[in-house]
Amino acid sequence: MASAGVVNIRRDVDDVFYRYRMPVMLTKVEGRGNGIKTVIPNMTDVAKALSRPPQYTTKFFGCELGAQTILDDKADRWIVNGEHSADRLRELLYVFIEKFVLCAACKNPETELIITKNENIIRDCKACGQQTNVDMRHKLTTFILKNPPKKKSKSRKGTDTSTKEKGEEDQSDGAQSAEDGDALAARIKSEAAELAPVESSAIANDGWSADAEVAAVTKRTGSLNVNDSDEEKGDDPMDQLRLWIEINRDNATSQSVEEKLVELGIKDKHRTVQVVMESLFTSKIITAKELKKFQPLLASLVSPIEEKEKHQKALLGGVERLVGLTYPELTDKVPLILMELYQADLLTEEAAKQWGTHVSKKYVDRDTSKRVRKAAEPFIKWLDEAESDEE
Incomplete structure (x- = not known):
């Protein structure tokens, strides 16, 4: 059985040594008739590589396809209703990356989403320091505003320095120090190192092909829950x-x-x-x-x-x-x-x-x-x- 492998986060970069990678997204169609649905068994791992909650990526698919989604964080089940090909969903994943991950200035994925006081969403880039706006016309922005990402900054030694509560949106917090950028870069690097290693030739030839069986997916180590607020x-x-x-x-x-x-x-x-x-x-x-x-x-x-x-x-x-x-x-x-x-x-x-x-x-x-x-x-x-x- 083939392993999932990894691909570059940017689809326009074919460098096998590109530092920002993510697992190949797997899909599996379940059910039939009106109950048919497409399960994404490794969505948590893919979203983790993008530093985004899996709720965002799955909901984005639903918005683009006009389909209902099931976002079950506790059971780690990410479902888009209907039958959708793996190639179509992987293409939409790249669209999500371009719209909600990559910095519009330097095209680096080292960004985090920040909600401003006037309810705009910006991408705060740790690489170049630019803050670029997200297209607020997209349906996903409504979901993000209702379920803002949890922000937790850490010092260089890894100890917590502050935790921003939901609802305390302040655009000035987007100006992070160089140390925060180093910490984020180190975290992304360590997460990339945890991915199953594959040969350079495998990365070049694998493309988006992968075995879609759930058994091929590694065991989850945890996931974000963007639906948390003052109460669970x-x-x-x-x-x-x-x-x-x-x-x-x-x-x-x-x-x-x-x-x-x-x-x-x-x-x-x-x-x-x-x-x-x-x-x-x-x-x-x-x-x-x-x-x-x-x-x-x-x-x-x-x-x-x-x-x-x-x-x-x-x-x-x-x-x-x-x-x-x-x-x-x-x-x-x-x-x-x-x-x-x-x-x-x-x-x-x-x-x-x-x-x-x-x-x-x-x-x-x-x-x-x-x-x-x-x-x-x-x-x-x-x-x-x-x-x-x-x-």
Whole structure:
């Protein structure tokens, strides 16, 4: 059985002695039919070589391919739904490297991502000292802003000197000392040394070919969890719900989802309505009649609750996140989605009008909120005209 081998991080560099290398990314297709998915068994090792969390690289594939992803850090499972060729994913990995790893000034991969106070993402290069902007139009930037990388600087001797808490974004911290650059270079060098050695000729001839069986992957030594905040998000019932939906969406029913909500103890929480709305539905929400399929579930979450208005707001917040962040291509379908919710008695006229005329940053950024509400104008206008006709 062939070993994975390593390749240069920069695809335009063919020097076999190039110091920055990464393992060849392996892929394996599992399942069949609607449940088919592509597993990346050594994503943790690849991401480690890039000094990026594996969540970022896997989510990038999902954004580029328009596919759902499963980011299970504890089980070290990195999955892109659907069948995708190894060559296609490896090509996208190079695109990720160019956009989110390489310094735009010197093309060196010795960078780290920094989130500024005004929520821009920059690449801070330890090699040349330049700070270059990331293209904030890419969908992945939204995910990075929600799940910022943990920053931990070390002294030359390897002892911790500071730990930056999530949310304390300060662009001035990007100006690191020369000692920090030496420390990072030493760390990258040591990590590269841990990779399985291969002959120079093997590197030149191997290219991107590799055995895709999981058995060919070395045992994981640890992984980053960018979802950590003040509390361990792995224990957050909402995150558990999202992960469960990702894994079981194809076979889920209203009853099975409701049973999971009861098991997690979150059935009556208004935030549950938002998470279900944004996580359970896909880009086929209209064409595959997903809303009709899960109407009983949504009715049980929204209708019987005394604080119905609060739950309807959460429902609309889920629509904003579904359309505004995950599936922007659904923007022109917003009136149809709202109409189905309205006709199913899941959304009242009053709640719809209130939402449609008041931009809010509670669930998405202001620009996204405006865009989704702009798309909803035909439905809001229809409600006004229907009210006038009744009068």
